[in-house]
Amino acid sequence: MAQRPNLTGPLRARLRLPLTLTWAGLVAERLVRAFWPLWTLLAAVAAALMLGLHELLMFELAASVMIAAVLGAAALLIVGLARFRWPRRREALDRLDAALPGRPLQALGDAQGIGRGDPASEALWDAHRARMERAAEAARAPRPDLRIARLDPFGLRYIALLGLVVALLFGSVWRVTSAAQLAQGGGSGAPVSGPTWEGWIEPPVYTGLPSLYLADQQGKRLDVPVGSRVTLRFYGEIGALALAETVSGRTEDIGAATDPEQAFDVVQDGTLAIDGPGGRKWDIRAVPDAAPSAALTPDGAKTTFDGQMSQPFTAQDDYGVTGGTATFRLVLEDVDRRYGLAAEPEPRDPVVLDLPLPITGGRAEFSETLVGNLSQHPWAHLPVTLTLQVEDAAGQTGTSAPLRMDLPARRFFDPLAAAVIEQRRDLLWSAANAPRVAQVLRAVTYQPGETLFRDKADYLKLRTILRRLEAGTTDGTVPAELRDELAQALWDLALALEDGDIGDALERMREAQERLSEAMRNGASEDEMARLMQELRDATDDYLRHKSMQAEREGGPDEPNSGDRETTLLQQQDLQDMMDRIEELMRQGRIAEAEEAMRQFQEMMENLRVTEGQGGDGEGSPGGQAMEGLADTLREQQDLSDQAFRDLQQQFNQGSGGGQTPGNEGLGDGQDGEGQQGLGQQGEGQGAGRDGTGGGAGAQPGPDGRPQGLADRQQALRQELQRQRGNLPGGGEAAEDARRSLDRAGEAMDGAEQALRDGDMAGAIDRQAEAMDALRDGMRELGRAMAEQNGMQQDDEGRAEGGASGPQSDPLGRRAGEGRSAGTDGNLLQGEDVYRRARELLDELRRRSGEGARPEVERDYLRRLLDRF
Template identity: 55%
Template sequence: MTESLPHLRFPILATFAGIVAERLVRAFWPVWTILFLMLAPLLLGVHNDMPLEIVWTLAVAGLIGIAVFTWRGWRRFRWPLRAEALARVDARLPGRPILALGDAQAVGAGDPASEAVWIAHLQRMQDRTKAARYVSPDLRVSQADPFGLRYIALLFLMVGLLFGSVTRIGTVAQASPVGSASTAATGPTWEGWIEPPAYTGKPTLYLPDLDEDRIEVPEGSRFTVRFYGDIGALTLSETVSGRRADELPPASDQHQVFDALQQGELRIDGSGGQAWDVSIVTDGIPSVELTGPALSNAEGQMTLPFRATDDYGVTGGSATVSIDLAQIDRRHGLAIDPDPIAPLIVDLPIPITGDRAAFDEALIDNFSQSVMANLPVKVRLEVTDAKGQAGQSVETQMVLPGRRFFQPVARVIIEQRRDLLWSTANAPRVAQLLRAISNRPDGFFRNETHFPMVRGVVETLEAKYEGGLTDEERDEVAALMWDLAIEFEEGALADARERLQRAQDRLAEAMRNGASAAEIQELMDELRDATNDYMQMLADQMDPNENSTDQPDGGGETMQFTQDELNALMDRIQEMMEEGRMPEAAVLMEQLNQLMENMKMTQGEGQGGPRSPGQKSMEDLGETLRDQQQLSDDAFRDLQDQFNGGQQETEQRPGETPRDGDGTNGDPGQQNLADRQEALRQMLEEQRRNLPNLSGDEAEAARRAIEQAERSMDRAEDALRRGDMAEAIDRQAEAMDALREGLRELGRAIAQSERDESGQGQQQGDQTAQAAPRQSDPLGRQLGTEGQSGTDQNLLQGEDIYRRAGELLDEIRRRSAELDRPEDERNYLRRLLDRF
């Protein structure tokens, strides 16, 4: 029947092949599952590290399993019939048309009308067979393999193929204790490996590949040697493991493993044997040294830089701080012998990623609550390597930094706390002094809770010292005294700081969500009040002319900005918010936050000295931005000269270099525009190389922006040399935008670095916080807080900036609408309107 329907041949043949595959999978899936499980360890060479008996036992078991399941599968497998494939294809068609084509007319035979209907029915069935498609086989055996063993075996095989080698399969025959036929024919063979300790990062060496008679290996390397063939045909002798004669295994052992601990000889005697002189590369002891003095901030956080090295890498380290009694001024509470003072031991920071063989780091910690704070100590650093070897630094004498206290009562409490920790014998003296300062509390205690807190400490001491203070009781009282000193020092200041932060957060939220004029006024009033209160608290609690009795003199610093300048900055923020210029207001708000944060960070620190690298980079980039703006102005005037037929404008802008009518500089020795652009690009490249080593997203954004400015300058130079002034001006504008972005991000990165690493050293340069003057571009728009644009002269010359900005915009619109102007000039003017 199907011979007359050739379009059915392929669907039936493909379906037949699918049925064959389906029955093969269901009958023989255990066979290849066992085969995969056997091949995977052979590919990985696992058999080389297993006893021969186990290897061959597993191999025989696997082969038996393959034979059993092959026999069982062959019994279950049944070759399909063509009719089965035909029926499966027919079942997918509506009405089973293939089966219908084989039917015969049972009723109405001989009736022309009935026969015509039957013929039409057969034709319709035949047409339906044209839609026949092969039926995909069902290869699922999940019912027979509910645990997915076939997938596990396949996974093992893939791991073996990825991380193993097909050549290792052949070595299983060499694992025979009696030797294979090939071994008997070719004689005994051997192989070996040298595995250096994992921490060295050195690769494994294959002994048969080493042609040299002398080899160097790291100390502790593991040697593995295997013999194949008759026992005794090959023997091993070695002197590198340092084992005694009674500890050595028989020289003919087929599998020997030992570690190289000393210089010596390794020899394999027998057919194809070899010998090597083995040298040991000893693992060096790590070293560590201080690379600078200990730096600290007003909060007492210490930063101690150091450098550590090791031939393979440092794995850990610690710093030990011990009291230096010989250097202490033994007066007052320190006159008596101290109680035993345990050294402080803290872990050194180790890089999580990167090279640990040599690195620079800094120990950052706060020891303000230790009895050794602000006293002479000895510091020793120690680092260890993976082998457990330790290296120490030279013992260094220093004064251990501690928190600085400025409030008089707080300073007294901290000093007495130190004396109590120095020796419990000082307890009566400490109690008497605290009782004395609290005798007349008027003028000493701002908060009504302070007096009872001091008296509570006194009563606790007096109740306990008569029977002798235990270490736990002493530490308990010391903790109370620390909290009390912090309350005196920071109580009111903390409230003012929290109020200031809350006002800043509320104003920032208003900038993001929009606020009415009344809400803006209310929020700005709150910010002004909080700022005034905070500055007053700082002034009240900081006494730069008075030295603490329990710590070295650190000097003081005057914050170099006035209240009027702060008010001017806040007025500008309010003005921008009321005009709806929220992004620009947010920039100024960030500047205000940085000013207040810098005031907290530099409180009590010394001033003077050279500029910091960050300040120098900011100033240099600002100068480059101004030079680029001047160059862009000159290029724009050249473009105007081209459009106006070389006629020069009669008015000279402020700060403009005199020019003659041909569009060149009046000074014949001055470089042309392209050369000036190239010089600026080279200057910016040098400034980028000299950027301070800052980390974080802001620093990376600054570097990317400066690199973008360099690329734009390079394109501008190329356009200038081609005489395409419009293109050059566009590229110069891109360079200036990138420079401004770089300045903003660099300023944020420097501020973030100062916040994150506050107190890590005496800050270089004058730490000033001055409200930036209002800076505007030629259209009267606020530039923000970073960088400058244009010349240093006042372009507006006292005129109302908004009126002047409107006049300039109107003039640009008028000129862009004049059809008689060149199309290039009108395109440039339209770009100006789109930008501004």
């Protein structure tokens, strides 16, 4: 048997803490093994008491269970005490020594058996003891083994703990005290305790307010919504507690005040009292549910060119609006009863639209916009009243003040289309107008001439409608089904006549501008000028819509012409800025300045029409061909930059799974194997070869059919740009600026090519971005050179109006300045317009950054702009 270890002072101090922890672990192990049945039973009993299970059993059964639990706990306590043994220091030392390799503590208790007196043997023994002491210094207290699965194979301890957790979450600790009632006799049927009560006040669900537990309400006054439910329960001897209340207003079917259960609703102010031992009293204030309200916001109302109405409104309620409607009613006494409206109208139901409600957030108070298109309704542009009605969860309704207006609808600027729409309205106004409508349509289609109908198909459609109307008219009226069918046909025809082509839209915009100019010269009223200004806006929006559609048709659905799109956006913004300025001047009464701004708008329109009609810059002219070539080069450079960016991403995502992502749309189904392998090896090819000719997604077949790397493609693009620079037409300062911009683009392309060959993808992308900026500058300067050339040709041919020669204006009325600057004939942005312009630019940046179809490089650039500004 090993002797007690002979520990030195420093070693003994070092082992004091691990030895103490080891001893504590042994105590924990023995406590768990000896007393786990006891605390399992205690946890199960506590869970049952907190959940109130003893209240569900008969007195005799509950008392028997409690006695059995007490006896069982006592027995388990005795057994546990018998099993438990305090650990000794020697046991802790053995446990600690067993956790160390070589059991150094036991070795330190050994004595030298042989070789005593031999210096060599004693030196060896001292070296052995020194090594054991060093091993003992690394002692760490072992973890106690608290696993008792062998002793509890059915997991009873876990079941008891789960029950205790559930009781703590859903039960009440105070129910444990009711177990003391079991100690009292229950055989006589007497109550186990004195009288007690509990009660709640539950507000209506739609209010979202919490329930009130009356025992916790310390104040004397309670504010509760009308309709709240009061529930009371009395326990103990019947009659010991009684209810006294004046909040329900009940006069019939009232039970006894001492009934064990009471339930009623709060409908009025009053008192609530419980008389008896432990009774309480409260003053109840019944808070009525206020009716919802709504209001229209006429200042923000607008109607688009196609008749879509936007009417802002506000609504509020104390607990939230649940629904609402907008109702349009015809004001018959305000209708101009002439022509087709002279007949008595057929009865029609009011137009009812559902109000939009917020999808997120609360509905207690909100602002929304009612959107709808009522252009096809017979009341279009007739006087109506708009009334909002909102409803809350209690069924209460609130109505807004009626708003007098003309029913918002689409306006038709083409005279023939407007006439067709007017006859459609008359036919829907009253079926008795059928003979008159047929007569007017026959007069319109009689010898129409060459200019009335742009398309003969429209003429034939109108004649077909006329014949069907005349054939279906019987006794001066027409059946409702046929009338509705003809009305739809007239609407479709009017749309075809109104929309026409882009030339018609431009002409309508010119006519609206002339009408507004004439109204300003004649001193028209503010309402009339506001109406004409709205017509000009609608006509301008219609023209720009046609322009956008034309650009999409010319570019194709899959690859729209970005240049036309940006030009259209620029035209739209400048035109809108000018119209906003004119409207602001008219609103301020500065008519002279408004007329001057209108003159500038006319010049802008004239320049726009001249640009639309020019043929010198078409596809067949040298300038147009050069512009097309530069545009192709810019697109190819953009594609090359996108591919370089995707390859840079691939370098940082080696080993990523297959599949198409926004960065590799170009991979087809056939590239799942080899294509992905090429992508995965591109970084290696570029880093090892340093020639930029690695495969991967950037490789495309060259003229000889072999794969062409990014650097080779960049070199070919630079050579093509040099060829295009040599073929630039014209001369002058603008042409020289264009050539200098292309030189900068060529230098940037050369730097990008070298960076690609060196494997510097990030540097190549930066240089490619510089090349694209320089290309755009070159295209802009080339366009200015072409405009100057066209101006010189117009000077040679003579002008219709006199004027000093000077810098030519671009299609938007801006004069070219020195270098790359440009100016206008006047200060178009003044006052708050500057801030509005800034907000619009910021909105445009956000819109473009959210378009997934744009290249990732461009979207990353837009996001950097947004982060900065």
